[in-house]
Amino acid sequence: MARKQEPVLMHSISSQPLVFDELAHLAAALDTIGSMNIEMLDGYFTALICGPDIVLPSEYMLEVFGAETSLHVDDQFSDIPSLLRRHWNAIAAELHCTLTEQNAYMPILIERDDGVAPGNDWAHGFVRGVQMRPGSWDHLIHDEDHCGSMMPIMILHYENDFDPQLRPPPIPSEKRDALLEVMISGIANIYHFFEPYRQYECKPAGAHFPQKALAPNIAHGLTHCFEDYSLFFNVVRSLH
Structure with missing residues (x-):
């Protein structure tokens, strides 16, 4: 029987958002060894949390630091794993609230x-x-x-593309x-879209999950503010 899932949190770690000094320390570590x-x-974690499939830390952390990096070599980075887990949990908790x-x-x-x-x-x-599970x-x-x-x-990802x-x-x-x-409004919409997929561990072949309609403010913004980008977006979608 399908089992409903709670937001994917890294258990035993607080979901309290990082304070400014903690974010600055994490940012400095990422700039040094990440x-x-x-x-x-932040964008990377948000996509992984929004998406329909669970990606384990053992896999996605390789994208953050690489296979050769050890956070335990230097004492100044020893608290980075816990800060990363807290930041993940804070994002997951806030998105679940939406x-x-x-x-x-x-x-x-x-x-x-x-x-x-x-x-x-x-x-x-x-x-x-997204590229961690592109098919999903x-x-x-x-x-x-x-x-x-x-x-x-x-639009922002491809704005300065080499091509x-x-x-x-x-x-x-x-x-x-x-x-x-x-x-920013669309982040919650993406999270909502995939919620039915995250709720079930087993998805029957051909299953259809009703989706939440596009929020009016998003539809209005895309139609009236960014209609010039529709052709570009269709080209980009064809690549995925």
Whole structure:
């Protein structure tokens, strides 16, 4: 019999969000020995938590630090594993709350010297999380009614791609904040979309799970603010 699952938490570790000093310490460790910065890590963890399949720490942590890195070599990094687990749990707890409350997960976005938070690194991290189980994400990416939640992430991920043909139209400075707002709203929508899949360990072949309709604010933002990107998004979707 199918068993309903709770949010995937790393047990025995608090879900209390990291305070500023802890985030700064984690960010410094990632910059020193990691393969992604704190913003990318946040996007990466968010995708893994949102997705339909469980990815074990033994697998996804290799993407963060690589196979050769040991966090126990230097005392200054000895607390990093627990900080990573707490940050994972905090994201998971906040996303789970969106199922029953009008709430949104606020991602970590690093501001440049000019005060702009581009959001590209967060999108890069999210896409790396998707790529851990790309086949499972096809359910969303190719769903005409719900795929729009991925558009802001794809726009930011490919914005500076080395292949000019994969770059979206330029993002006007006055639209970037709106794009980030739609992306943030879409995170909860993505989490909601995959909730029926996460609830069951065994999914019968051909099973259909009813999905939550696209939130009106997301639909409005995509239709009226980013319609120029629809052709780009369709090209990108064809690659996945």
